[in-house]
Amino acid sequence: MLKNYFQIAARNLKINRSYAILNIFGLGLGMAGAVLIFLFIQFHLSTDRHQPDFDRMYKVVLDLHLDEGVEHESGSAYALSTALSQDYSQIEKVGFISKLPNVTLSANSGGKVKRFIEKENVAYADQGYINIFSFDWIKNNGSILLSEPFTVVLSEKMALKYFGTSDVIGKTIRLNNTNDLRIVGVLKDQNKPTDLDFNIYISLPTLKKLDLTNWPEQYGWISSKNFTFVKKTKGSNSADIEKALKSNGTKYYGENSKYYQHKLQPLSDVHFDERYGGQIRRSILWVLAGVGFFLLIIASINFINLATAQALKRAKEIGIRKVLGSTKGQLFWQFMAETALVTVLASVLALIFVMILLPSLNNWTHTKAFHFGMLFQFEVVSFLLLAVMVVIGFAGFYPAVIISGFNPIAALKSKLSTQQIGGIGLRRSLITVQLIIAQILVIGTLVLVLQLKFFKNTDLGFDQNAVITIPLPKSDTLQKTKDALRNDMLQYPDIKSVSYQYEAPASNMGFGGSVRFDNRAEWEKFVIRDRFGDENYLQTYKMQLLAGRSLMKRDSVVEFVINEELMKRLGVRDPQLILGKQLEDGASGFKGDIVGVVKSFHLKSLQEAVEPCVIFANPKLYKEVAVKIDTRNLAQSIQHINQAWQKSYPDEVFSYEFVDEKIAKFYEKEEQLTSLIRSFAMVAILICCLGLYGMVSFMVTQKTKEIGVRKVLGASVSNIVSLFGKEFLILVTVAFCIASPIAWYAMKNWLNHFAYRIDLEWWILASGGIIILLITLITVGYKVVIAALMNPVKSLASE
Template sequence: MNLIDMLKNYFKIAFRNLWSKKAYTILNTLGLAVGMTSGLLIFLFISYHLSTDRHHQKFDRIFRIVVDLHLEDGSVETYPEAPLPMAKTLREGFSQVEQAASLKTLRELTVSIPTIVNGTSQRFLEINTAAFIESEWFEIFDYQWLKGNPKTSLREPNTVVLTESWAKKYFGNEDPIGKVLDLNHLTKVKVTGIVADPPRTTNNDVQLFLSMKTLPHLIPDQNLNDWWSLSSTDRVYLTLKTPSSAAQVAAAFPALAQKHYGKDASVFQFHIQPLADVHFDVKRMGGTLIQRSLLWSLGWIAAFLILIACLNFINLATAQSLSRVKEIGIRKTLGSTQGQVMCQFLLETTLIVVGATGLALALVILLLPMFNQWLGLHLSFTFNTSSALFLLLLLIVIIALAGGYPAFSMSGFSPWQALKGKGVLPKRGGFSLRQSMIVVQFAICQALIIGTLVVTRQMKYVEQSDLGFEKDNILVVNLPDPSPTALTAFKNSLLQYPEIQAVSAAYRPPSASVMNGGSFKFDNRAQWEAFPIRERLGDADFLKTYGLKLVAGRNVAPSDTIREYVVNEALLKKLNIKDPNDILGHKIETYLSPVAAPVVGVVRDFHLRSLHEQIEPCVISTQTARYRKVGIRIASASPSKTLDHVHQIWQKVYPNEVFSYEYLDEQLAKFYETEQLTVRLASVFSTIVILIGCLGLYGLVLFMVARRTKEIGVRKVLGASVASIVKLLSFDFLKPILVAIVLATPAAWYLMNQWLADFVYHIEVDWLIPTSAGLLTLIIAFLTLSFRSTKAALSDPVEALKVE
C-alpha cells in the first residue's frame, strides 16, 4: 500500500470512528472549542495591553521621569509627575539624553469655534484630552503628520495641532489649517498642524496639542521655570541614546535635586521609568489601571482552561479506549505497528482539534463585540504574525496534550491482551488516571470559584462601606467660573427648586483620585510637623451637602478666603489628642495660607481616596478662588427632571459655557475599575471552567452508563431503587471531586488573602467562602452526574438486559 492509499485509509477509519461515536465527538469538540475560545480572548486581552505604545520606533529608549517624596515621618509618596523645567535641563545638561520634552494636561478646556450654528458659536468641553507640549515631543513619540511640520508647528505661542478626528469635530470637512479656536474665552490659538489619530493602545490620549509658550496666556499664574511646582498633570519624557545609560542619568538626580531644592533635596527623589512600565504603574496612577499581575493571572487562567479542556479529552478518549481494545488487537495482529496505531488515534484527535479551532474562531468573532462592551475595551481579532503563531502553538500543544497520551497508551496494548479485552489504564496512588484528571480539573474549578466569591464580596463591601459622607443622589457639576457673584446666583437659583436639598461649591468632593497635600505647623510649635496634611476646600455648605458629621465644635463660617479650619479625627490621632474638644481654638498654619487660622470643628473620619488607602489627616476650609466643582444633593424621586432643571439654570448663569456633570457614586466607582474588571473576568472564566468540567463529567457518565447497561437492568430486576443506581453511577466521580476541593481550598485561601492585602479596608476570608464554593462545586457536579444517571436508572430493565 502506497503512502496516499495509507493516508486515505487513515482518514476513512478516522471519520468512521468519529461519526459512529457522535456524542463523544460533539462533547470533545465543544469542550476544546470553549477552552480555545477562552484562550484566544485572553490572548487578545493580554496582547492589547502589552502592545501599549509599542508603535513608537524608539519605544525601548523612551523613559518617563517620576518622583518619590520621602517625608520626615518615614512615609514615601509616589507620583507620576515631574517639574516642567526638568525637560530643558535634561536636554541641555545630560549627554546621554537624545531628546526631552514636557507635557501639561488640561483637566478641562472650553473650546469655542467662531462658526455660528443656530445663532451661537459652537462650544466643546474637552476633559483630559488637551495638553501643552514642547515641540520636542514629536521627536520622541511617533505621529503621522497629515498637515504641518512637526519641528515648527508648535514653536510659536498661540498655536495648536489637532488630531484628525478632533479637526473634523470642530471644522467638519473644511481645511482646518489657519482656523482659530477660542480657549476658555481667554486666548485664541491658530491651527498649524494635523496628525492622524493615535492608536487606541496608547497612554498619551492627547487630541489637542498646544504650544508650551501658550501656557502663560491661558494660565497666567503658572511659572514654567518653577521646580517646586509639582502638579498631577505635569509629565516629562525623554529618549536616551542607548537604553543602558538610564542608570547613569538616574545617578545624577540627587545632585540635580540638591541644586534646586537645597536642604529639602532628600525629600525629592526622582527616578527614570521605562515607557514599557508606564501602562502598568497603577501605584502612581500613570496608566490605565491595569496591573501586570492581572495579565499574568489571566495567562495562567488561559493555560488552565486549555489544560482542563485537554484533560477532558484525555478522560473521554481513555474511557473510550476500553471499548476499542479488540479493534487495536486485530489491527496489531494484522501487522499494524504501534506507530501506525498511534498515527490513527492522533489523526482522529487532529480532526477534532481542527473542528474545535474553527468553532472557536467563529465564537471569538461572535462574542468579541459583547466582550468589548462588557469590559469597555476595543479588542479586535486579525490574522497577523502574533495571532497566527499563537494559533499554531495552541494547535500543537492541544494535539500533543489531548492526543499524545491516549494514542500512546492505547497503541501500547499487547495484541493478546487486547483481543481478550484486558487493556487496563494505570492507577496512581489508589486513583485511576481518569480520577486524577478529575481532581486536577475540579481543583482549578474550586480555586476560581473561591477567587470569584472573595473578589465579589470585597467589591460588595466597598459599595456598602460607610465612607463617612453621603455619595448617593449627589450631582457634581464642573464649575467654569468661581467668581462669587456668578456662584451665588447659581446656588440661589438651584436652592429655589424643591427637589434640590443642598448645594456646595468646592475644589473637589470629599473623596477624589487626585490628592493635594503639604506641610503644616500646629499651634505654637516651632517646627513643621513631620507628616503631611491633606485638604478639602469648600464653602460653608460643604459639610451639609455631603453629610459630613461634626463630632466637636462647629462648621466654618462663610468666607471667600481661609479664616478657619475644620479637621478630621485622623489629624487628632497623629497629634496624640484624645478629646476632640481639646483641639478647638488652637491655630494651624498650612501650605494653603501663610496666616495661621483657628480650628473650630472636628468631623468624623471620611475616606479621602479609595479603600486601598489609609484615611489621612485633613483640614477643611473655604477658598472661593479654587472652587472647581458644585455638588448638588437631589431628591431621588425624579432625578432626570431635576437634572434638566439644573441644566436650564446653568445656561442662564453661564451662557457661554458647556454644561458638564457626573454623579458622585459613578465617579467613586472609577476607583475600583481594576477590581470590577477582575470580578467580570473571574466570574466569566469560572463559569467556563465549570462548563468544561461538566461536559467532561457528562461524557464520562454517558460512557459508564453504556458499559454498565446490562448491570443496571439486572439490579433493577432484583429490586434496586432509582436512588441506589444514581448513587452507584455517581459516587466514583464525587470522591475525586471532594479530594479536589480539599486540595484547592488552602492555596486559594492564601492567594486571595494576598490580593486583599492591597486594600487597607477589606473583608476577612472566613470559613463560609470556601465552604460555599465547595458546596457549589459539589452541587453542580452532582446535577451533571445525576441527570444522565437518573435517565439510565429510569430505563426499561427488559431493554437493558437485551444489550450485548
C-alpha cells in the same frame, strides 16, 4: 497514507457524532478562552512599545522620602523639565505635558457654533513632547508645531467632530469661550495601545500666557496631571542620570532636597507600575495567563477521558485492523489524525466564539481596542497554531498509545480490562485535576465579587449619593455669578444643597503637604491632604461634625475644619480641646483657626488608609459646583439645574456627573479583573461538566450489566444514583482539600494590596466547594438517572 488517515478519521467522527460534538465543543471553549486571554495580555504588554527607541524613553517620577514613609508621585514640575534639557548631557530630548480636564472648546463650522466639553482627552504640551514621541501626521504646519502660544494640534477624529473634515490647518477653535487657538497639525487617530492617548494638544506657551504666576520656575509645582518624559542618549545609563539628579537636589529644592528623589521610569514599565499610576500589575497578567493555560489543560483532559471511554466501543474495530495487518504505529497515527481533525474543527469553533465575545472584552476593559481584524495578526495566528499543536500532542498522545496497544484477541472477544484502556484511577486523577482548577477559579471569583461589593457598600464617612458635580467655566471667576447660580438652583425644592469645591471629599486630588500646629516651632513630621470647599461643603456631603461648626462665608479670615485623623496625629484626643487652635497649611501658605472637627472620611479609594486632612475655602481653585438633589424625580431635578445653569452661563455647555459614579471609577481595575475571572470560571465549569459527563458515561458503560442485575434484585433509582454519587463525592472532596489552601493563599496575597478588605473566612472557601459539588451532582445525576431508568432486560442482553 496521510489522506487515508484523515478520511477514516472523518468517517469515525461522523459515526460517533455525540462523542465528536462533546470534544469539539469542549476544546473550542477552552481554546476560545485561551485566545481571549492572549488578546488581553498582548494588548497590555504592547502598550507604547510601538514607539521607536522606546527602550531609551523614560518618565520622570518622584519618591517623597518623608519621616513616616515613602510617597510615590507620578508627576513632576515644569522647572525640572527645563533643568533636564539644559544640565544633563546624557539626555537627548525632554518633553513636558499637562492634562487639562473639563475644558470647553468651540468651533464655527458652516456658520454654526459647536460647543463641547472635553473631559479627559486634552493636554498642554511643549514642542519637546511632540519631538520625543512618534506621531502619524495627516497634515502639519511645518516641523515646529507647539512652540508658539495659542496653537493646537487635533486628531482626525476631533477635526471631523468640530468641522466635519480633516482639512482644518489654519482654522481656529475657541478655548473656554475666551481665546482662539490656531490649528497647526492633524494627527491620525491612535490605533495602537498607549497610555498617552490625547486627542487635542494645546501649546504649552498658551498656558504660560494664560497663567501669569511663576509656576514655570517653581520646582515644587508638582501635580499628578503634569508629566516629564526624557529620551536618553545611546550608551548612557539611567542610573547615572538619577545620581546626578540627586546630587543636584540642593540646587532645585534647597534644604528640603533630602525629601525629593527623582527616578527614571522606563516607558515599558509605565503601564504596569501602580505606585505611579500604572493601569495593571504584570502579576495580574501572569495570573490570567495561568487561567488560559488551565483552560487548555482541562479541555484536553476532557478529550482524554472521552477518548478512552470511547475506546470500549472501538475495541472490535481496533482488533480487526490489527488482524488485517495494521501496525501499532499506523493505529497510533490514525488516532492522532482524528485528534488533529477534532482540534482543527475546535479551533474554528473557538474563533467563532472569540468573534462573538470581542464586544464583551471591549466592555470589560472599557476600550474599543479589540476588533475582528486582530484575529489575523501574526501573533494571534501563531498563538492559535501553537495552541492547536499543544492540544494535539497533549490530548492525543496518551489515548493514541493506549488504543494502538490493544491486544487484538482481547479486543475481538470484548475482554479488555480497565487497565488496558487507561484505568479508572487515571480518569479519577484527571477529573480531580479539573475539579481543583474549577474550585480555585470559583473561590477566586467569590472573593473578587465580595471585595468589590465591600468597596461599593462601605461607608466612606460622607454621603456621596444623589450628588452631582458640574464643571465650572474657566472663563468666569466672578463670585457674583456663582452666587446667582446657587440662588437660582435653591429656588427649586428638589435641590437640597449647592456647594462650590475643587473636588469631592474622595477623589484623586493631590493637594497637600506639611502642616504647623498651634504656633509650634517645628513643622509636623507627617503630611496632610487639602480639600477645598465653601461654607456648604459639609452640608452637601452630610459630613459628621464631632465638635465645632462648619466654615462660614468670609472674604479674608481663614478657617479650617480638620478630620479626626489629623486631630489624633496632632496628639489631641478631645475634639473640643483643639477648637480655636491655630493651623498653618504649608501647601497653600494659609494660616487660620480650627473651627470644626469632622469624623474621618476616606479621601481616596479603600485601597489606601485614611489620611489626615484639612478642609478650607479657596475660591480661586474651585472648579466644580456640587448639587445635592432629590432623586425621586431625577429628570425634573436635572432639568431645573440646567435651567439655572443656562441663565448664568448661556454660552457654556451643561455637563454633569454623579459623585458615586466618580468614586466607582476608583475600582475599575478590580471590576475588570472580576468580570474576566468570573467569565473564565464559568467556561472552566462548563468544560468540567463535559469532563464529568464523559467520566460517568465511561462508568455507566462499564457497569451496564451491574445496573441491570441490581434493578432485577430490587434496587431503586435512588440506590443506583447513590452508587455513582459516592464516587464523585469523594473526588469533589479530595479536590476541595487540595484547592482550598491554594485558593486561600492566592487570594490572601491579593487582598493584602488593599488597606481595607474583607476577611477571608471559612464559609467563602466552603461555598466554592458546595457550588462545584452541586454542579457535579447535577451533571452526574442526569446521566446516571437515564441509565437507572433503562429497562434491565436490555441492560442484561447487552454484549
